Amino acid sequence: MSRSLSELLSTLVAIPSVNPMGGEADLDICFEGRMSDWLCDFFQYLGVPWERVQVSPGRDNVFGLYDSGSSCTLLMDAHQDTVPVAGMTVLPFTADIQGDRMYGRGTCDVKGGMASMLWAFERLVRERPAGAPRVVMSCTCDEEATTLGISHLVNSWSSGGHRFCEKRPDVSVIAEPTLLDVVVAHKGVRRFEIECSGRACHSSDPSQGISAIYRMGSVLSRLEEYARVLPSRVASHPLCGSAALSVGIIRGGSSVNIVPDHCSIEIDRRVVPGEDRSLIIPEIQQCLADLDFEVTFGEPWVDSPPLTDEDNSTLASRLLECVAAVESPHRAIGVPFGTHASRTCAAGVPSVVFGPGSIDQAHTKDEYIELPQLEVAGETLFRVCSDASRLMD
Template identity: 25%
Template sequence: MSDVLDFTRALIEQRSLTPDDAGCQALIAARLSAAGFACESMRFGDVDNLWAVHVGTNQEPTLVLLGHTDVVPSGPVEEWTNDPFTPDIRDGKLYGRGAADMKGSVAAFVVAMERFAREHAGHRGRVALLVTSDEEGIALDGVRKVADAFRERGERIDWCITGEPSSKATLGDLLRVGRRGSLSATLTVRGIQGHVAYPERARNPVHEAMPALAELAARRWDDGYETFPPTSLQISNILAGTGANNVIPGELQVLFNLRYNPHWDAARLERECDAIIARHCSDYAIDWHRSGEPFYTPDGELRQVCRDVLKEFAGAAPEESTGGGTSDARFIAPLGAHCVEIGPVNASIHKVDEHVSVADLERLPDLYFELMRRLLA
């Protein structure tokens, strides 16, 4: 059994349901400390974060490998072929919650970093690992808080490689070079409850909100940006009424989300949405949640190195994409870092019987090692 496979299995065995790290970071820190990394535990609230740094001949540039040790719940255990926290190898695949998202990548990071520190002790700059136990949850006390702490103490990051499962069909067939921003809203429209037979004595919040919602849903926010698709607003939930068909409701609640490209920032989108709603609704409130701003890494040294390495591993130039949801790189990019995402195939993430190809997993440390070598050695 290979080192990376063995370590991935050890991490899967830890029931690290977000935001509980369940001891994963202690296992990681023990290995990296022995390899000469300075390890710092950064705990905020109930969230564990680990910052491990190896310094070469100088302090710059800094390359960070970014990951998370928390996982989503397994769902119905009886639907899994084996217990989700008992790693199992079948038909060339390693099964277990977190195998692909993203304990496999974290284990590969560690194995690659140990080798890099051993073979290139005099590398330039710094190579570092940052892992959190709050990526799959609300992401308030994880990398978001770490980034705030880094900003306060002047921590510089030049490049960041996130190990999120980004590949589509084969390892290395996609290089993620940006992510859209995510902005969520809870809209409450207040009316006056009454009998449907006497609408003049009530004020229907549903009727007031419908034109606003139609305008929000129909608006074309932009035509895209570079490789980003156009900004999209999706209404995900609408709740109103008492359950009776003869009562005008007194309140309507609507949940919607915007996934937006670098044409926008959260503050501007909030103002635009508020202006639309204000034209139609007389009494309302909006509670906004900013999950993260978009980021985009322009062509340069990091993208070129990643492109070259992935072409060698996949046999063809990778697709360079800004698709998908969000990742913790959204908190690192504002520090001035160029960020990309490279990881295993994502077809089974968050599903029953999540798995990763054993062959891909065993190649992953070599891929990350080669990226480190070309950037820092």
């Protein structure tokens, strides 16, 4: 091995790849360009085919290929971006090590997972184990905000857009911090806006107008009841729990002395595996149907499907077998947060989520990772990459 896993992670942490997430972008640390440059150099150094695909100006996906000649393609995906660094109480880009921990932005989410995958990939290239699958190492952009990178990749499978990821892979492992458990299911989410209109007038005589805020009050009490009964209407998932609805934002009115003519809310609707997402908006429309005013629904701006455990048990079993052999038994679990696996799963690719670190440390002001977990993840992923016969049914 030319470098240790913790050296590899230090290198990744020292390359800022902050996703501004809609906020003001400090170009000294924001976007993935520097990370993409480094990844291209890494694959070039390994002597494997690689490709840098522009997703939007200045934002690229980078892929490396280990072509074993196998008919089974394994996709390993890790996102290049991190959340912002404002308010951090540890240095974000110096990868300080204290005891068994490395601190810094992305150590846990998800440069730790990416380092484990790159380390396994490098070892695969050097050792060329017989019977290995074809492995595409995918480093996608923009996971933390609008998931441009994975959407671009998944969409390309129907249009033949990538040189060596031209069709969908047979299985995929997505890096996120899972404490080395194997995530086989998670909820999806749909986010959308609802608007009510009214008629503005001076607040000295409200009878001349129609308050959009009062109208929204009626909408909200129906939604509160809908959210309360939702768990009894939609079958809960044994690993993910119940479907859920939450109203997170309300906006309305322009001045305290004007009856408001406009009010809007933003809804976050969590979807469980097996649930039909196309029914969500018609169901809510139904529960508002007897109101005597018009309610407008906006197009969802987030629409991530759930990850279902219907077809990933062979892949999950193999990962669990490998992690148990390397360290100790772990579990197949469901989690509440969403990941890229929802996109690959929806495209028909059996997918699981696996990585070192805990989601509790992701996005925090003192983000860190336990270094021994990195080593276990790297060794486990190398074993998974070494035997194509154990990955699929």
